[in-house]
Amino acid sequence: MTDTRVQDLIGLLDEKVVVTDPDILAGYRQDWARDPDAGTPLAVVRARSTDDVAAVMRWATTHSVPVVPRGAGSGLSGGATAVDGGIVLSTENMRAITVDPVTRTAVVQPGLLNAEVKAAAAEHGLWYPPDPSSFEMCSIGGNAATNAGGLCCVKYGVTTDYILGLEVVLADGVVVRLGGARLKDSAGLSLTKLFVGSEGVLGVITEVTLRLIPAQPPASTVVATFAELSDATDAILAITRSLRPAMLEFMDRTSVNAVEDAMNMGLDRDAAAMLVARSDSPGAHRTEETGIMATACTEAGAAEVFVTDDPDEGEAFAAARRFAIPAVERTGSLLLEDVGVPLPALADLVQGIEKIADARQVTVAVIAHAGDGNTHPLIVFDPEDRDMEERAHQAFGEIMTLAISLGGTITGEHGVGRLKKAWLPDQVGDDVMELTRRIKNALDPAGILNPGAVL
Amino acid sequence: MTDTRVQDLIGLLDEKVVVTDPDILAGYRQDWARDPDAGTPLAVVRARSTDDVAAVMRWATTHSVPVVPRGAGSGLSGGATAVDGGIVLSTENMRAITVDPVTRTAVVQPGLLNAEVKAAAAEHGLWYPPDPSSFEMCSIGGNAATNAGGLCCVKYGVTTDYILGLEVVLADGVVVRLGGARLKDSAGLSLTKLFVGSEGVLGVITEVTLRLIPAQPPASTVVATFAELSDATDAILAITRSLRPAMLEFMDRTSVNAVEDAMNMGLDRDAAAMLVARSDSPGAHRTEETGIMATACTEAGAAEVFVTDDPDEGEAFAAARRFAIPAVERTGSLLLEDVGVPLPALADLVQGIEKIADARQVTVAVIAHAGDGNTHPLIVFDPEDRDMEERAHQAFGEIMTLAISLGGTITGEHGVGRLKKAWLPDQVGDDVMELTRRIKNALDPAGILNPGAVL
Numbered sequence: 001m002t003d004t005r006v007q008d009l010i011g012l013l014d015e016k017v018v019v020t021d022p023d024i025l026a027g028y029r030q031d032w033a034r035d036p037d038a039g040t041p042l043a044v045v046r047a048r049s050t051d052d053v054a055a056v057m058r059w060a061t062t063h064s065v066p067v068v069p070r071g072a073g074s075g076l077s078g079g080a081t082a083v084d085g086g087i088v089l090s091t092e093n094m095r096a097i098t099v100d101p102v103t104r105t106a107v108v109q110p111g112l113l114n115a116e117v118k119a120a121a122a123e124h125g126l127w128y129p130p131d132p133s134s135f136e137m138c139s140i141g142g143n144a145a146t147n148a149g150g151l152c153c154v155k156y157g158v159t160t161d162y163i164l165g166l167e168v169v170l171a172d173g174v175v176v177r178l179g180g181a182r183l184k185d186s187a188g189l190s191l192t193k194l195f196v197g198s199e200g201v202l203g204v205i206t207e208v209t210l211r212l213i214p215a216q217p218p219a220s221t222v223v224a225t226f227a228e229l230s231d232a233t234d235a236i237l238a239i240t241r242s243l244r245p246a247m248l249e250f251m252d253r254t255s256v257n258a259v260e261d262a263m264n265m266g267l268d269r270d271a272a273a274m275l276v277a278r279s280d281s282p283g284a285h286r287t288e289e290t291g292i293m294a295t296a297c298t299e300a301g302a303a304e305v306f307v308t309d310d311p312d313e314g315e316a317f318a319a320a321r322r323f324a325i326p327a328v329e330r331t332g333s334l335l336l337e338d339v340g341v342p343l344p345a346l347a348d349l350v351q352g353i354e355k356i357a358d359a360r361q362v363t364v365a366v367i368a369h370a371g372d373g374n375t376h377p378l379i380v381f382d383p384e385d386r387d388m389e390e391r392a393h394q395a396f397g398e399i400m401t402l403a404i405s406l407g408g409t410i411t412g413e414h415g416v417g418r419l420k421k422a423w424l425p426d427q428v429g430d431d432v433m434e435l436t437r438r439i440k441n442a443l444d445p446a447g448i449l450n451p452g453a454v455l
Numbered sequence: 456m457t458d459t460r461v462q463d464l465i466g467l468l469d470e471k472v473v474v475t476d477p478d479i480l481a482g483y484r485q486d487w488a489r490d491p492d493a494g495t496p497l498a499v500v501r502a503r504s505t506d507d508v509a510a511v512m513r514w515a516t517t518h519s520v521p522v523v524p525r526g527a528g529s530g531l532s533g534g535a536t537a538v539d540g541g542i543v544l545s546t547e548n549m550r551a552i553t554v555d556p557v558t559r560t561a562v563v564q565p566g567l568l569n570a571e572v573k574a575a576a577a578e579h580g581l582w583y584p585p586d587p588s589s590f591e592m593c594s595i596g597g598n599a600a601t602n603a604g605g606l607c608c609v610k611y612g613v614t615t616d617y618i619l620g621l622e623v624v625l626a627d628g629v630v631v632r633l634g635g636a637r638l639k640d641s642a643g644l645s646l647t648k649l650f651v652g653s654e655g656v657l658g659v660i661t662e663v664t665l666r667l668i669p670a671q672p673p674a675s676t677v678v679a680t681f682a683e684l685s686d687a688t689d690a691i692l693a694i695t696r697s698l699r700p701a702m703l704e705f706m707d708r709t710s711v712n713a714v715e716d717a718m719n720m721g722l723d724r725d726a727a728a729m730l731v732a733r734s735d736s737p738g739a740h741r742t743e744e745t746g747i748m749a750t751a752c753t754e755a756g757a758a759e760v761f762v763t764d765d766p767d768e769g770e771a772f773a774a775a776r777r778f779a780i781p782a783v784e785r786t787g788s789l790l791l792e793d794v795g796v797p798l799p800a801l802a803d804l805v806q807g808i809e810k811i812a813d814a815r816q817v818t819v820a821v822i823a824h825a826g827d828g829n830t831h832p833l834i835v836f837d838p839e840d841r842d843m844e845e846r847a848h849q850a851f852g853e854i855m856t857l858a859i860s861l862g863g864t865i866t867g868e869h870g871v872g873r874l875k876k877a878w879l880p881d882q883v884g885d886d887v888m889e890l891t892r893r894i895k896n897a898l899d900p901a902g903i904l905n906p907g908a909v910l
Contacts, residue, residue, distance in 0.1 A: 102692060103797045103828075147641045158639055160648065161616055176886045181797045183827035184613055184867035186602045186652050187875075187882050188909060189891050193615065193648035197641050214699060241557060244669060285737035342558045342636045372638035373558075412639035420642075427642050431631045435898070436644050442897035443890070454643060 005063045006043050009087075012055045019044040028090065029082045031075040033336070033419050039084030041068070046090045050167060050175055050206040056089055057204065058173030066451045069200035071110060071142030074134050076336050077417025079146065079199045079453050086451075089204060091141050099124050099212070105164060105181040106210045110141020114148075117210070126212040129156035132413070133322040141205050147197030149413030151318065154371030155244045155280075156213075158413065160196040165209030168195050168202075171444040181209050194439075199415045200450035202443045219246055219280040220290045221314030224297035224305045225271035232273035233347035235300035236370045239277060239293050240343060247278035248371030249321045252350075255365040255378070258327040259320050267320065271303060275370065276317045324367045328378045331363075333389075335379040335396045338420075341408035343373045352402045353377050360395040362388060374412035401426065416454045424454065460518045461498050464542075467510045474499040483545065484537045486530040488791070488874050494539030496523070501545045505622060505630055505661040511544055512659065513628030521906045524655035526565060526597025529589050531791050532872025534601065534654045534908050541906075544659060546596050554579050554667070560619060560636040561665045565596020569603075572665070581667040584611035587868070588777040596660050602652030604868030606773065609826030610699045610735075611668075613868065615651040620664030623650050623657075626899040636664055649894075654870045655905035657898045674701055674735040675745045676769030679752035679760045680726035687728035688802035690755035691825045694732060694748050695798060702733035703826030704776045707805075710820040710833070713782040714775050722775065726758060730825065731772045779822045783833045786818070788844075790834040790851045793875075796863035798828045807857045808832050815850040817843060829867035856881065871909045879909065 010018045019025065020043045029038040042065070047053045060067045066086035073080055073090075082088050094109035097117065101124040108117055114128075114135040121128045131150035132138050138148065144166070149158045165179030179185055179192035195202055226232040232250065239245055251259070251274045260267045267274065275297065279289035290307050297305045308314050328334065341349045350366055357364040357379075368375035377399050381392035400410045400423040410416070410423045425433050433455075440447075440455055465473045474480065475498045484493040497520070502508045515522045521541035528535055528545075537543050549564035552572065556579040563572055569583075569590040576583045586605035587593050593603065599621070604613045620634030634640055634647035650657055681687040687705065694700055706714070706729045715722045722729065730752065734744035745762050752760045763769050783789065796804045805821055808830075812819040823830035832854055836847035855865045855878040865871070865878045880888050888910075895902075895910055 102696060102799045149639045153639060160645065174886050176890055178887065180862065182795050182864055184604045184608060184795050184829045185864045186866045186868050186870045187864045188871060188879055189894060190602065190615065190648050190652045191890060193645050197645045237557060281737055282740035283738050340637050340639050344557050374639045407635065409637055409640045409642045411641045413641050415641045416643060424643055431629050432633065435631060435646060438897040439644060439894060442893040
């Protein structure tokens, strides 16, 4: 019953690499965005090497077959949603890493998980900072493809800031090496950076050269709760005006309660908002920074402020924040936002979201990487209730429109994928969309790379 | 006598904006690379606004006239070399800046000088780190167009790491706004980063949104001299293995002597090499870092090691290092390299350069942003001596070929321009050149933007 084109592909690669078992295919139709419109692929290729990826792309070009690149499948915007009659090209089995402590770089295959990159760096006393909340399950290839962020990015920057070089397989199977293990390189166009965040529509990333930095110094953590939301946003501005925190996270009442339900940590269920801030400044300067942050919270009207130098205690609060998405997900199906605004507009965004939630009669839990203005409103709905689901989708669009109206972005770190692409033109404008299409067409004239994503 | 097309342009803009006086035109034919093959432009447009730039590009598209964008004209690779029958489009008069201390960003027009951006940020207690040695005379637009580096980049990163958004005028005069004052933004392709370092071949940058960081803490400086070059490179590796210096600069004997001739600072003329390193770690940690750096120098066999916490004294050595290019230029005409290698190859690069200098019988002074492997070999020749000039050009090519063979780059921070483009394919390969052409053709199908640069 297998398509003769797929038989060709199996001939080029290996039976174990090209999977056509429908039960296994089913697991590759969607990523964590659970796009209900996901198609059914002809096959999944679990590439072992760059050569495998190049063979798939040559074959796909010959047969005009769409290819959806996939990392760990933990994406939240539907960037790795299978299309009918296409191939899902998974890099999950490409997992090599080499760390060079002298140049402070790592050369990594895309399937290695973010946490594994961090662990390999740590063996040499080094650190790879970007830390999506999903760091234990997301892959470095997916991180590169979405320009992933995380909690420490407010001080340390996002994925693109750590990518010095890439190996990329183009639509026609040509393999290019871009950049390399050099901190400075102005030779030619910034193609490395162009592929970062390109969500699989321009090529398939098969190797990443990462910049590493010395291990993070010990960190101290400040936790503050607020009876009023606006006091919390005031505290955020006061903190970021004075220093660069190594983390500055926000949870609203709904998220705090969802986490407390799940983890039973003794969090203040009555607080309108909780902040978790961190300083990793070296030596005694850390105490100075936590002091400034604690004072900022108190002066903004915090109900309670707590400072700890104990790394485990501090990490428990960061873990609570990271667990917010799965915790809220226990209360219903989620539509997951990733909107960001310039910091002074954060209060307007959060208040606007409350109004949208009221108007649409849905629960919206808000967590945020507050220090960089990147928020994750989580719209909760009962999937059995079609009317509520419809209202949730209305709120989903309205929150993006609100962020755009505040000079913000529809996605700070998850990518556009398929779920957010209808709003991309509203954010960037028609001329930028046209520019985007010109580059897409120049690199993938047949349109076989991740069709339907971003554009 | 003026070309009717130029009359059209004057009609569109203003007589003061469109300059055709041959004496003034002469000053716009070359940048600091002094490309002997520079052409003579039809006119220089000193744009006052984005609208002026857009009008020029629409006019140029209509008449198929080449346009060479120009910042301060301080480029060192011939990226702003006029072409016969073209327009030089200068952004020197676009000089507005707005600093927002809350989002810690600045919106800057391209003509403002790097030093002026730093000064405007400093008024708000903020810092724009990238610091090309020419920071007092180079413009932020040129910095963006070349992805400029500098001395502090070893710790703080290069220009692209600080660019959050751009306004760009495309070849056909369409104005696009990319990114914005948001630390995180994964919406659509990374077009902002694509234009950074594109050297005017994809569009004209008319506004830059910069990320700023809190003011640099006080810095301490370590100066060490070495009787043996290899001891200095050992010290560099020992330092970068232990910490991230805020500056780690290298000067060889020729550069030290040229600076001493010019500045009479009491530098050690017999030293084979001098290092200037800096720590700006907060509080007492700074003393710890300068101690580690001083010990690394001593253990590597330094002849003399000197540590100062006095900012003025430390700055005098940094200024000496920055003055090396003009100081060496007093001894003859220069061919200025900008080659970079992965750090462990630094000693091989410096030794290889010595061999090339011996074989070609030319003086090559070497200064380097040693901490990031980016070196500036300065090839000195007597412009009256045609044979020596020829040998200097041979050495120029051989040094780039050497850097490529060591896994390095032909340009770490100056750009390819016209002077280095013959070596770009050797570094990046034919497939990357083809990819580059596809993007160039997609964005500038008529090839009117900075023709002859990069490609």
